[in-house]
Amino acid sequence: MDSLQQEVLDIFTRTKALLTGHFVLRSGLHSGHYFQCAQVCQRMDAVTRLAELLAPKLAPFTFTTVLAPAMGGLVIGQEVARQAGARYVFAEKENDRLVLRRGFKFEPGEKVLIVEDVVTRGGRVLECIDIVKKNGGVPVAVAMLVDRSAGTMRFEIPAISLLELSFPTYPADQVPETLAAIPIEKPGS
Numbered sequence: 001m002d003s004l005q006q007e008v009l010d011i012f013t014r015t016k017a018l019l020t021g022h023f024v025l026r027s028g029l030h031s032g033h034y035f036q037c038a039q040v041c042q043r044m045d046a047v048t049r050l051a052e053l054l055a056p057k058l059a060p061f062t063f064t065t066v067l068a069p070a071m072g073g074l075v076i077g078q079e080v081a082r083q084a085g086a087r088y089v090f091a092e093k094e095n096d097r098l099v100l101r102r103g104f105k106f107e108p109g110e111k112v113l114i115v116e117d118v119v120t121r122g123g124r125v126l127e128c129i130d131i132v133k134k135n136g137g138v139p140v141a142v143a144m145l146v147d148r149s150a151g152t153m154r155f156e157i158p159a160i161s162l163l164e165l166s167f168p169t170y171p172a173d174q175v176p177e178t179l180a181a182i183p184i185e186k187p188g189s
Contacts, residue, residue: 005162008162019034024186025169034187035145035148037145051082061140061141063111064086066086066087076145090104106137118144129155141160144162146165147164148167152166
């Protein structure tokens with residue numbers, strides 16, 4: 001692990017955002033580890049620092065707008081937009097699908113960076129890419145704090161992360177006995 005990833009992991013540990021136990025992820029998979037980014041996001045000094053660490057990785061990309069999916073990407077997306085001097089919009093759930101609301105629109109060809117907190121399977125990121133394209137924008141990259149797939153998740157646009165980790169995940173019918181013995185938590189995403 002390089003020094004940048006170690007600093008990010010230290011931030012998650014210090015803010016008690018990296019949890020251990022038995023969790024059901026948004027994907028429905030079970031895991032012994034959970035990133036509760038809301039714990040990081042209540043500490044604005046940590047959010048500022050994470051966005052500062054992400055900024056050099058975003059330098060190769062030109063964008064005028066940041067789009068973040070609610071809820072996870074809201075705080076970090078806003079801070080990335082603030083530091084980049086970009087416009088900030090967010091997508092929110094409606095009938096369990098992300099949509100643009102509140103009058104948010106993209107100009108034809110508007111270049112959009114998608115910012116998310118944690119990505120395991122990439123479902124919300126894929127929805128955001130689709131939203132940008134269907135609304136006339138051009139998705140240029142995905143920036144995330146934590147890539148739980150350890151770099152194996154692929155999108156049609158470049159993906160940048162601060163921390164790549166792969167904790168084992170299990171379908172509900174394949175949870176190991178040691179994990180199944182721990183009460184299940186679903187802390188929210």
